[in-house]
Amino acid sequence: MDTTYDVAVIGGGPSGAIAAESLAKSGHSVLLVDPGNRIKPCGGAIPSRALKDFDISEDMLVSKANAARVIAPSGKTVEMRIGDIGFVGMVDRAAFDPYLRARAEKAGATRLTGKLTHMKETEDGNLLLSVEPTGEQAGREKVTLTARLVIGADGANSAVRRFMFPKSKKPPYVFAYHEIIESPKDAYANGFRGDCCDVVYDGRISPDFYGWIFPHGEQTSVGCGSAVKGHNLRTATAALRKASSLEGQRIIRREGAPLPLKPMRRWDNGKNVLLVGDAAGTVAPSSGEGIYYAMLCGQLSANAVASCLATGKSSDLKQARRRFMKDHGRIFLILGIMQSVWYRSDRFRERFVTMCADPDVQRLTWESYLNKKLVRRDPLAHIRVFFKDLGQLLRIPAGQK
Known part of the structure; x- marks a missing residue:
């Protein structure tokens, strides 16, 4: 050479x-x-536009997700469907x-x-x-x-x-850990969804970030992240697997690293x-x-x-x-503010998941994620989301952490 x-x-x-x-x-x-x-x-998610932007062969996708479920500490679940504007591609x-x-x-x-x-x-x-x-x-x-x-x-x-x-x-970072496990043979067994990404907002899983279950076809990524010292990511991931009826699935590999x-x-x-x-x-x-x-x-x-x-x-x-x-x-600025506000406690996380049920929030979220830019064509939707966001915050008692 x-x-x-x-x-x-x-x-x-x-x-x-x-x-x-x-x-x-x-x-x-x-x-x-x-x-x-x-x-x-890594959860392995990429927006559908990445295939075109970087000439990625669709053969590299192990699955496609058409929705995400956000899960609150109480167990309340909100499904956010993408619709016909694209999909989340999953890679290994x-x-x-x-x-x-x-x-x-x-x-x-x-x-x-x-x-x-x-x-x-x-x-x-x-x-x-x-x-x-x-x-x-x-x-x-x-x-x-x-x-x-x-x-x-x-x-x-x-x-x-x-x-x-x-x-x-x-840069500042959180620590991320996940386990690649065998997916259930039945893609819809015990609440598991092979076509849907689960994002879990629960302080027991992560006190400052979130946990995830991202199906990759025959395999699934289950993990969480946190910057809180002393929070055991392996224990939290095991708890997440148990709560999701995945604890019996074989572990293929374990991985961990800092995430800036x-x-x-x-x-x-x-x-x-x-x-x-x-x-x-x-x-x-x-x-x-x-x-x-x-x-x-x-x-x-x-x-x-x-x-x-x-x-x-x-x-x-x-x-x-x-x-x-x-x-x-x-x-990045908006996402950083969102994390500092809504990830601070389970009470805030509960309100955040409630807000995700709103159609305006879902549409703006998916359009921004898939297009990689803020949606500007519907300013009234942003105004509606702002006041709904403010309303959720005002419902949280002062001093709650």
Whole structure:
């Protein structure tokens, strides 16, 4: 393999793989580094528009969800049907991520299965990287290589960020844990719905986030997240499985990792490094949605890096964050406010689920999720939702936490 590249992409998840594929297609020499042995805990949901936006084969979907059920602490359940405007596609990250990495390699990127162990800037302004081989190549000597630019797409615990950014520069996060289990043979047994995603708002499952049951065809993701220290995610997930009559289903694998919930104020180091995806904190607050935003970050980072390589201006790297926040910053802000208000206690969660039964809330929620932008064509609906939202808040006694 070569030892000098235009760009080294560290991390082969959706963000890194899309970035590597795009840059390789544009004729740049690209190295994609990924350990190849890590599956992020993830519900696996992507909006239907992602298939078109990123040319994803529909064969990668293990199932389609046409509705979501939101469940309150009391057990009250509200079903939110999508209708004819789209669907939620479900992917299995164990197959989806390798599919994206293979596409990057087919486009011309060089793949290296390994782990970044060291990184520094050289006197000529390039970046010197040391990679320890993993997988079938484990035990071999470390690989040393040089890149003009580096994209850090290596997750919430980004090694690129640790090496090239101050220690204080990292996004806030919750911890996420899930279990991939065998789905019930009967897709409608004991309340289970194979065509519906369950989102559980219950302080016993998560005191500050939520639990989920996301069917993936023959498999199902069951998990929860929380930033509260001492909250046992495994115990909570076991309780969620029991409450959902899924405790007897065989566990296929368990996964856990931090999940960032706020974009960093700066994604580049002002010279030659750009962070994207989880490394930059681009997971949606309130929902925890990350796959679509990760792929979008990958595309935006590829555009910014290509511009930087063409002009020699490091300031071009700022384009990725600037474009992302212009299009999605307001959505992230609203979701963050929603999480801070409605996830604070079971009483608030109960009111939140009640509000989800409203047709205006359901329509605006699904249109915003599927289109990845705030719905502007019906301002009266937003006004109605605002007053209904306010009404639910006023029904909660002052001082209730």
